[in-house]
Amino acid sequence: MGFVLDTTGLPVQERVEAVHTAMMFASAPCHVIHEDPGGDVHARMEVWDLGNATIFTHRSSGIRLLRTAKLARQDAMPVIALSVQRRAQGRIEQRERQQVVPPGELLAVDLSAPYDYSWSGDGEAGCLQIPFDQLGLPIDLVRRAAPAVSASPLYRMVTDHVAHLARDPAAITGDVSAATVAAASVDLARAMLVSADRSGRHARQVYAETLLPRVRAFTRRHLADPDLGPATIAAAHNVSLRRLYQACSDAGFSLEQWIIQERLQRVRHELTQPQRRHLPIAAVARRWGFRDATHFTRRFKARYGMTPSQWRRSAEAARE
Known part of the structure; x- marks a missing residue:
């Protein structure tokens, strides 16, 4: 079961405090500054556990989340947030770098460090929060790569994946495949960060290790395509059919059978x-x-x- 805050049923005078309290639980402790605190403050937040990661969705009136150095020092475990802006332009400043994030784009935020994030008017974002220790990467690599994720060849795939997670987190976390989705999500995030790191020291190893999670994520997004098959999947990942089949064999599963089973599950649910x-x-x-x-x-x-x-x-x- 997830945590949900919806201010719709709250008296107007209680909403500012309710949003602040919920944000302390849902994300990193920060100062919550409303664009119009005396006006129509409204918000809906959802927090869902996905393995060792967390899906957090936030829709609200204009808001600014300010995490100071003092607040950042209170957290023992660093967390990276991969956030897709879904409505309104997001604005983020972290480590003296400013970025404007239009709807449909992703930003990576180190929640353990100070930041200033905001949007004006009605806005919405959905994010995947992953503790650094789940990534299995050096902290300096993650922090170096976070501002440059758009340079990764996996950027669009991860952006689409996070957007899909945020679209219906209750269904995803409640499904029997949630553990598999969680593992694949962390693997995709790890691969994106490594490929965005310009030093490139870990890229080849991680890219190879995450072939199957990337294949699974791609396949799930294209299940409705009747032409989806091993050749299409191999071409999309720039690997040979032989390499793709070998990876599936090493993991002990048949790609064709798995595609059929995934499609059957979707039909069964829809019926x-x-x-x-x-x-x-x-x-x-x-x-x-x-x-x-x-x-x-x-x-x-x-x-x-x-x-x-x-x-x-x-x-x-x-x-x-």
């Missing part, structure tokens, strides 16, 4: 959603890359012990 009950089962299957309805039904029954229509009816009966 339980009331808002999808009007869609024919074949249409739902096509949405997740199954071109052949007969093949899909056979695969579904072999995996779950019932046909898709039986599964949908059982889900509807459970809701009544």
Whole structure:
């Protein structure tokens, strides 16, 4: 279960203090300065555990988060936040470097160091917070790479991944695959930071070690593409098919079978959603890359012990 603050139900005079208290819990302790403290202050924050990392989403009226050197000295464990701006322009200043972050872009913030972060008007951001010790990298490398993450060839992949995590953290953290997603998320963050570090001392090793997490993240984002397959995946990661198959073999799994299982899970989940009950089962299957309805039904029954229509009816009966 996650932590959620929504000021909608709070009296106006209590909202400023509620946001300050929630921010102390949700992120690093900092001074919370509202753009218009006497006006329409509103906020919604969610904090969800994802393995040893944390997903934090924040939507609010104009706000400034000021972490001073004194506050920074209170934290024993350094944490890096990979934050995707979702609405309004974010502004960050850390270690004498200023950056404007438009919607859809990512910034890396060392939460254990002083910073000044803000947006004007209604804004929104979603971030993945990872303790430094989970990255397995030298602290100086992480701090050196953080301001330069946009130079990493993995920048867009990690940006899309974090944005996806922040879109529905409750569903992701509550899914049976949460532990796998957590491990892959840390691996992707680690690879991005290393590849952004201009010294390049760790890049080749980490890039190789994180091939499978990158493959899994890419595949999950493209499951709906019926043409997704080993050749497409290998080309997207600049590796040969032989190298891709070897990596999968070393990990003890079949790439093709894993893709089918991931697609089946998506269809199975969608068939339980009331808002999808009007869609024919074949249409739902096509949405997740199954071109052949007969093949899909056979695969579904072999995996779950019932046909898709039986599964949908059982889900509807459970809701009544």
